[in-house]
Amino acid sequence: MTSHLKALEAYSVFILREAYAKLGRLGLLWSIGKDSTVLLWLAKKAFFGHCPFPFIHVDTNFKIPEMIAYRDKTARELGLEMIVHQNVKALEEGMNPQMGRLTCCKALKTEALSQLTAKYGFEGLIVGVRRDEEGSRSKERIFSERGEADFWDYANQPPELWGQFKTDFPKGHHIRVHPLLQWNEIDIWRYIEEERVPVIDLYFSKNGYRYRSLGCEPCTGKIKSEALTVREIINELENTTVSERAGRAQDQEDAYAMQKLRRDGYM
């Protein structure tokens, strides 16, 4: 492994252990995608083969069906403690992307996450976001506080220095822990290759197309690609200037769509 990947891995492990030592009830948001799957792998490394917290999947009911099958199979194989949650009320009331993409994201992802944070009393949610994904994530802290109603006070973030993270906060608030913040998309794929991390095969080309970023079926587009292996994906990424989330429709709704969603508690 390159010294660069080794350093990223070591720092992420350090972050996971800090979260486990300092925060109360902890959960890891597993979206089935490549990033949170790498996170799962890093948790296994941090805790010597164990995962001392549950894995959480916010299921919008619109996920690409293969993702759900993969989730259940992997959870069974690895013996993961899984929490799957849906915003049942919103789904019963007929929420779907035609009612507005951002409205739908807010109901089925943000609100669903908020419901389950409250229900299980999570003090820490480990999330696989990265700085290079999009603007508002680029400005994140590693331990990022969410206040009343999961509000992110992004214009007034606390100092974070020398590996001393935000671990004291009022009851009812929680911390989003971001162990992958300093990783890039290509680091993720190089790590998957190096460590032979199993990932869902939606990332690999079928009939000339593949998913580069995974989300809900109606709002996630495929890219043209011939990449059949992890190595071919890496080669492709080394030669592209297209952004990773170009296929994610909710990002394109408005220049600051993600900032607004994330201010209100979106992952």
Add this chain to the structure above:
Amino acid sequence: MTENANDLGRNTLKLVVVGHVDHGKSTVIGRLLYDTDSVNQGLVEKVRAISAETGQPFEFAFLLDAFEEERKQGITIDTTQLRFKTKARDYVIIDAPGHKEFLKNMISGASDAEAAFLVVDAGRGVEEQSRRHAHTLSLLGVEQIALIVNKMDLVSYDEKVYNQITKGIQDYLLSLGLRLTLSIPLAALLGDNVASPSKNFPWHKGPTLLEALDALTKEAADDSGLRLPLQDVYKFDDRRILAGRIESGQVKVGDRIVINPGHKLTTVVSLAAWLERDIKEAAKAGESVGLIVEDEYYNRRGEVISLVESPPIVSDRFKASIFWMGKKPLIPKRRYKLKLATSETEAEITEINHLIDSDTLAEKPSPGQVGLNEVAAVEIALNRPIPLDLFVNHKATGRFVLQDGYDVVGGGIVASVEERPPVHAGFAKGVITARCELFEEYFYHLSESMVNKIKPPKPHYAVGDKVPLRGRSFLYPDSFDIVVFRDLVAIKIRQGEVADIVTFNDYAYAGLPLINGRGFGVLVHSEAEWLKAQEEFAAMTPENEGVLAGRWLDFNAYRHIPIGGDDFSV
């Protein structure tokens, strides 16, 4: 190995770009990224659209200033990091805000860096935050500082202006004890001297911005001796694993290590890992590891593992330089939480010695408090001793943050520690301290056929404290005097309480039983014998140690060794 061969030896340098507000930091970085095709198309198009909407030319700073508020106000609020690569090396480039109000965000970004570019506007020259940022960098331990004199177009590319600013910064850094690494002129907005040399300043023979990056040197891994602060102790299965990140030095299987506080000695048995392929014999600074050690002490987060010959200082008092980020000023006598490596404890600022003016670096007399963005030299007292180091010796265990309630309000570095005799488990009254092993339990462990020792939980006794008179392996009288020959200190125990702690000079034999620091009777029955014993122990050599012990000590007066352990088969 599947990595490209040229990737293997590559290293990553973390660089922060600092300077006064509006001197063009984000533009410098944005232009560099743009001219080297280092940003994705989507972002470039997005920024082009936003710039066009407001009738602006392409705003390079928007490549980094992602928040709506930042773009609307044309100001960087928070720090961000992004990746950049040259032919020679990879970079993490950290953008930091220059506005005074966001100094805490600048510190968050810069605390991660190995080197800095200080950007100064040629037209406006060195301003308040230019110096403050340089000063802050020195406190953060960033010692490699390069100067970018930006917006040279505004001064008609005048070499004199450039030289004057360079001289000013050079002198300022010298008074911080730092050397200016290099200096370049630039007009970032126009791309002058960014990725290629500019003909607008033929007098500049030095590097372009792109070349200046590669002229910086990568910090070597910290090899100042092993420091491994404990994050946690795991017992998920039959392994007991001490987990933490190596901050400096290295550790390998077989190393004799000491865990502090408590001076717990043991040996590294193995380095644990989940996957077989990750199991190894040695690890170095920066690695997150799990140690399995020979002896099962009670271990907890905050302890520091080092090699036996170079332990950290264990202290509850030190002098420090601090920078204050709190909206409310620092006030002496207020209780703050101090976090140093993985230790956390209550702290009090006992003395503010002076403030340091960032403009002139002159010492200003203390007004009794430290305000927002001020730097001060202070004295700190903790409510318990923790392992720490001088910042100049070990960075990671020589720096700390201070918290008021939920919020980090200050950061600081350990400047000096009052030298004291080592106190492993002892008595203390002010500066008079003595080691003490009176209350340790010994028992004969059947299955191991050896005597084991259990350390008592409370390590510190002061005047007025009760001491345990009866244990499984000791029984002391209600009143007696402890004489610790190693430290020349006597402790008077009366009715089970510490009545006084005095040096031998101030001690008079009182006719009560004398017991030494390990719990053995001292065969003294008169003032004359006491003086004689003192004299002989003061002149003790390794050769006559046994003779003296035989003459003066009664090992069985107060102690016996019970049988214990876990092997009771009959």
